[in-house]
Amino acid sequence: MIGSAGAILSVRRICKTFGPVRVLHDVDFDLNAGAVHALVGENGAGKTTLARIIAGTHRDDGGGMTLNGQSYRPAGRTDAQRRGVRMVMQELNLFPTLTVAENIFLEDLPRRFGVINYRLLHRRAEELMAAIGLRDLAVDEPVGNLTVGSRQMVEIAAGLSQDCRLLILDEPTASLTDRETCLLFDQIRRLRARGVAMLYISHRMQEIKQIADTVTVLRDGRIISTHAIDTLTVEEIVNRMVGREISHAPAARTAAKGRVALRVENLCAGPRVQNISFDLHKGEVLGLAGLIGAGRTETVRAIFGADRLTSGRIYLGETAKHVRIRSPRDAIAHGIALIPEDRKEQGLFLPLGVDRNIAVPNLSRLSCAGIISPAAERTLARRHIDTGAIKCAAPDQPAETLSGGNQQKVVIAKWLARDCDVLIFDEPTRGIDVGAKFEIYAMMADLAARGKALIVVSSDLRELMAICDRIAVLSDGCLAATFSRNAFSEQTINAAAFSRHTATFRTQGAAG
Amino acid sequence: MNNSHRRIPAWLTDYLGMAGALGLLLLIFGLSTENFFSAATFGTIANQIPDTTIMAVGMTWVLIIAGIDLSVGSVMALSGAVLGVALARFGIPLPVAVVACLLVGLLCGLASGLIVVAWSLPSFIVTLGMMEIARGATYLVTQSRTLYVSDRLEMITDTTLLGLSAPFLLAVLIVLVAQFVLSMTVFGRHMVAVGTNETAARLSGIAVRRVRLAVFAVSGLLCGVAALINTARYQANPNNGIGMELQVIAAVVIGGTSLMGGRGSVVSTFFGVLIIKVLGTGLAQTGAQEPTKRLVTGCVIIAAVVLDYYRRRLRKTGTEAAQ
Ligand SMILES: Nc1ncnc2c1ncn2[C@@H]1O[C@H](COP(=O)(O)OP(=O)(O)OP(=O)(O)O)[C@@H](O)[C@H]1O
Ligand SMILES: [Mg+2]
Numbered sequence: 001m002i003g004s005a006g007a008i009l010s011v012r013r014i015c016k017t018f019g020p021v022r023v024l025h026d027v028d029f030d031l032n033a034g035a036v037h038a039l040v041g042e043n044g045a046g047k048t049t050l051a052r053i054i055a056g057t058h059r060d061d062g063g064g065m066t067l068n069g070q071s072y073r074p075a076g077r078t079d080a081q082r083r084g085v086r087m088v089m090q091e092l093n094l095f096p097t098l099t100v101a102e103n104i105f106l107e108d109l110p111r112r113f114g115v116i117n118y119r120l121l122h123r124r125a126e127e128l129m130a131a132i133g134l135r136d137l138a139v140d141e142p143v144g145n146l147t148v149g150s151r152q153m154v155e156i157a158a159g160l161s162q163d164c165r166l167l168i169l170d171e172p173t174a175s176l177t178d179r180e181t182c183l184l185f186d187q188i189r190r191l192r193a194r195g196v197a198m199l200y201i202s203h204r205m206q207e208i209k210q211i212a213d214t215v216t217v218l219r220d221g222r223i224i225s226t227h228a229i230d231t232l233t234v235e236e237i238v239n240r241m242v243g244r245e246i247s248h249a250p251a252a253r254t255a256a257k258g259r260v261a262l263r264v265e266n267l268c269a270g271p272r273v274q275n276i277s278f279d280l281h282k283g284e285v286l287g288l289a290g291l292i293g294a295g296r297t298e299t300v301r302a303i304f305g306a307d308r309l310t311s312g313r314i315y316l317g318e319t320a321k322h323v324r325i326r327s328p329r330d331a332i333a334h335g336i337a338l339i340p341e342d343r344k345e346q347g348l349f350l351p352l353g354v355d356r357n358i359a360v361p362n363l364s365r366l367s368c369a370g371i372i373s374p375a376a377e378r379t380l381a382r383r384h385i386d387t388g389a390i391k392c393a394a395p396d397q398p399a400e401t402l403s404g405g406n407q408q409k410v411v412i413a414k415w416l417a418r419d420c421d422v423l424i425f426d427e428p429t430r431g432i433d434v435g436a437k438f439e440i441y442a443m444m445a446d447l448a449a450r451g452k453a454l455i456v457v458s459s460d461l462r463e464l465m466a467i468c469d470r471i472a473v474l475s476d477g478c479l480a481a482t483f484s485r486n487a488f489s490e491q492t493i494n495a496a497a498f499s500r501h502t503a504t505f506r507t508q509g510a511a512g
Numbered sequence: 513m514n515n516s517h518r519r520i521p522a523w524l525t526d527y528l529g530m531a532g533a534l535g536l537l538l539l540i541f542g543l544s545t546e547n548f549f550s551a552a553t554f555g556t557i558a559n560q561i562p563d564t565t566i567m568a569v570g571m572t573w574v575l576i577i578a579g580i581d582l583s584v585g586s587v588m589a590l591s592g593a594v595l596g597v598a599l600a601r602f603g604i605p606l607p608v609a610v611v612a613c614l615l616v617g618l619l620c621g622l623a624s625g626l627i628v629v630a631w632s633l634p635s636f637i638v639t640l641g642m643m644e645i646a647r648g649a650t651y652l653v654t655q656s657r658t659l660y661v662s663d664r665l666e667m668i669t670d671t672t673l674l675g676l677s678a679p680f681l682l683a684v685l686i687v688l689v690a691q692f693v694l695s696m697t698v699f700g701r702h703m704v705a706v707g708t709n710e711t712a713a714r715l716s717g718i719a720v721r722r723v724r725l726a727v728f729a730v731s732g733l734l735c736g737v738a739a740l741i742n743t744a745r746y747q748a749n750p751n752n753g754i755g756m757e758l759q760v761i762a763a764v765v766i767g768g769t770s771l772m773g774g775r776g777s778v779v780s781t782f783f784g785v786l787i788i789k790v791l792g793t794g795l796a797q798t799g800a801q802e803p804t805k806r807l808v809t810g811c812v813i814i815a816a817v818v819l820d821y822y823r824r825r826l827r828k829t830g831t832e833a834a835q
Contacts, residue, residue, distance in 0.1 A: 306715060328715050338715065340715055347712055347715075349704075349709050349774075350708070350709070352708060356701070360705055360713075360716045361717055364698070367698050370697050371698075372697060
C-alpha cells in the first residue's frame with residue numbers, strides 16, 4: 001500500500017460486493033491535492049459505492065486506502081470527517097423537520113451556555129448561502145418545504161460548511177440550473193486554490209470539461225482509464241463509459257401539432273404559481289424552464305392535483321371539457337401522469353422490489369376482481385426492466401439498493417406502463433447517464449409521435465432545447481414568456497427566466 | 513455466490529423460523545413440567561386463542577398502514593356488553609343481537625378511522641381516546657354488572673368440527689382470508705404502499721384516506737367478532753379485554769410486523785399469538801406467579817424484535833455501515 005507521490009488519497013485494489021453481486025473489482029486510483037478529479041460511468045457502474053467507501057458510509061471488503069501517507073479505513077462517516085474527508089450525497093440526506101440553517105451546521109451548531117446560538121447560526125448560514133447563490137431562501141425554513149433543487153443547494157452548503165482536505169461531490173448539479181452551477185463552480189475553484197482535493201461525480205459532460213483536471217472512467221465496477229481532461233473529447237469519454245459507440249443526435253422532431261390536449265387558465269396555487277395560462281397540444285412536447293424556485297414544480301403539481309388550487313381552470317381533451325382535479329387520483333383518472341422530481345420521497349416505495357414499484361399505478365390492469373395476477377405483474381416488470389435498461393440483480397431487488405440513475409428509471413417505468421394522454425415529467429433525467437438520457441429522449445419523441453402530450457420540467461436548458469417544441473419560461477411564479485422552436489436561444493430564455501426576479505437577485509445572477 | 517437463499521422464498525423461512533421458536537417453547541415446557549402435554553393444557557390454550565387471534569389480524573393490518581389501534585380491548589368489551597344487554601335485558605332474538613354486536617365494533621372502528629383521516633391525526637392518540645370512550649360506554653351499558661348470557665351462546669363454543677372448536681376454526685379462516693387479501697389483492701397492495709410511503713402512494717393515485725378508513729373499520733369489525741367468542745366464554749363482563757390491546761400488539765410484533773408500517777404478515781401474527789399463549793399457559797403450569805409471567809413475557813417481546821432486527825440486516829444483503 002504505497003501511495004504515489006503527491007497523492008492525498010490512494011485507493012488500492014478496493015473490492016465491494018453486495019450479497020451475490022460484485023460491484024467494485026480491484027479499483028485503483030489516486031486523488032491529488034488542489035485538483036478536481038472527475039469520476040464518470042454509466043448508471044450502476046459503482047461510482048457512488050466507491051465514493052461512499054472513501055467517505056466512510058460503506059465498508060470495503062478488500063484492498064486498502066492511504067490518506068496523506070497513513071493507512072485509512074474509516075469506521076463511519078464521522079470518523080472520515082475527523083480525518084478531513086467529506087461528501088455531498090447524491091441521495092439527499094437532510095432532516096426535513098429541521099431548518100435550512102440547522103441542517104447546514106448540524107455537526108457543529110454554535111452554542112452559548114449549552115444553548116444553540118440562533119443569531120450566530122443564522123448569520124453563518126446566510127453568509128454561506130449567499131456565497132453559493134441561495135440568497136432568496138429563508139434560513140429558518142424547514143427543509144421539508146423546499147423543492148429538490150433548493151434541497152440540493154442546502155446539501156452542498158452543508159458540505160462546504162466545514163473545512164476539509166478531500167471533498168466528494170456526488171452529482172451535485174443534477175437538479176441545478178446554469179446559474180447555480182456557475183456559483184458552485186466558483187466555490188470549487190476557491191477550494192482548489194486552497195489545496196483541497198475533490199472527487200466530482202457527474203453525468204453532465206460539459207461540466208466535467210469545464211471544472212475537472214483529470215477524469216477517471218468506471219465501467220461495471222472496473223477502472224477503465226484515467227486521463228488529463230484536455231486529452232479527451234466528450235465523445236471519447238462517453239465511448240469509454242459505455243464501451244461502444246452511441247448515437248448522439250436526439251431524434252429529429254417534426255412538430256405535427258394536433259388539437260389541444262390540456263388547457264390551463266389563470267392557474268393560481270400558493271405564492272409560486274400566479275396566473276399561469278397555456279395550451280398543450282396533442283403530439284407536442286412543452287418545456288418548462290426557469291430558475292430554482294421559479295415555481296416550475298409547483299405549477300405541474302397543481303395541474304396534477306397534488307397541491308390545492310386557489311383559483312384557475314383546467315380543460316382537457318378535444319372538446320376542452322372543464323375538469324375539476326382535486327387529487328392525483330382524479331388526475332390519473334383523467335389520463336394525466338406526473339413523474340415527480342423527488343424519487344426517494346415521492347416516486348418510490350424504497351423497501352419494495354422493482355416489480356412492486358412498477359406495478360403500483362397499474363394494479364387495476366394487473367388484476368381481476370381485485371385479485372392480482374402474479375404472472376401479469378412479473379411480465380410487466382420484466383418488460384419494463386428490459387426496455388428501460390434498469391440494472392438490477394433480480395426483479396424483486398428492493399428499490400433502495402439500486403443506483404440513483406436506476407431508481408429514476410424505475411419511477412419513469414412505473415408511469416409509462418400506464419397509458420396516459422398527458423405526461424408530465426419533472427426532471428426526468430436527474431441522475432441518468434448519457435446513454436440512457438438519449439434513450440429517454442427517444443422514448444419521449446415516440447410518445448409525442450403517438451399523439452401524447454408532454455410537459456417536461458428540466459433545469460438543463462440545453463436538454464429542453466433539444467427535445468421540446470415550445471418552451472414556457474417561468475420567473476418568480478409567473479409565466480414570463482413562451483418560445484417556439486425556431487426562436488430558441490439560451491440568451492433570450494435565460495433573460496426571460498431572470499426577468500421578474502428582484503434587482504439584487506439579477507445583478508448577482510449576472511455576476512455568476 | 514450463495515444462490516440457494518434466492519430460491520427459498522423469504523416468507524417460508526419466516527414461517528419456519530416462527531414454527532421452530534414455537535416448537536422450542538413447547539419442548540421446554542414439555543420437559544420442565546410433568547403434564548404439559550395433556551388434553552387439558554391444549555384445551556386451555558385453544559380456548560384462549562381465537563378472540564386474541566381475530567383481534568391481532570385487524571391489528572396487523574393497522575400496523576401495516578403505519579397506524580396503531582389501542583382501542584381493541586375496549587371495543588371488544590363494548591360489543592360484548594351490547595350483546596349481553598340485548599340478550600339478557602331486552603330479550604332480543606339472538607341473530608339480531610349478534611348483528612348489533614358486530615355493528616358496534618364496526619362503528620367504533622369507523623369512528624376512529626374517520627377522525628384519523630379527517631384531521632390527519634396520529635392514530636395512537638385517537639384510538640387512545642376511543643379506548644377510554646368505549647370502556648366508559650361499556651360500564652354505562654352494563655351498569656357495571658356482569659350479564660350472564662353464555663348459555664344463550666352455547667352453540668358458538670360447543671360446535672366442533674374434526675375435534676376443533678368453531679371459534680378456533682373461524683379464527684384460522686380469518687387469518688387465511690386476511691393473509692390472502694394482504695398478499696394477493698389490490699387492496700392489500702394499497703395497504704403496503706400507504707404504510708411504506710404515504711406521499712408516493714397518493715401521487716400514484718391510491719385513495720390513501722379510503723384505505724386507512726377501511727382498515728380501521730375492519731379492525732373494529734373484527735373486535736365485534738372476537739366479542740361473540742369472548743362473551744360466549746366469559747360472559748358479558750364490563751372488565752373483559754382490559755390490557756388486551758397490549759397483548760395483541762405484542763403478538764403482532766413477535767410475528768415480525770413492523771411498527772413503522774409497510775411490512776407484516778397475518779400468518780406470522782398467528783404464530784405470535786400461539787407463542788404468547790403457550791408461554792402464558794406453560795409458565796402458569798410451572799407454578800409461576802403473575803410477576804414472573806409478566807417478566808418473562810416482556811423479555812420475549814424484546815428478544816423477538818431484536819431477533820427481527822438481525823434477520824432483516826441479514827436479508828438486506830447490502831450492509832450499510834453506521835451512519
Ligand atoms: N445496498 C445494496 N444492495 C445491493 N446492491 C446494491 C446496493 N447498493 C448498490 N448496489 C448495486 O451496486 C451497483 C452500483 O451502484 P452505485 O450506486 O455505486 O452506482 P452509480 O455508479 O453511483 O450509478 P448512478 O450513476 O446511477 O448513481 C448497482 O447495480 C446497485 O444496484
Ligand atoms: Mg450514484
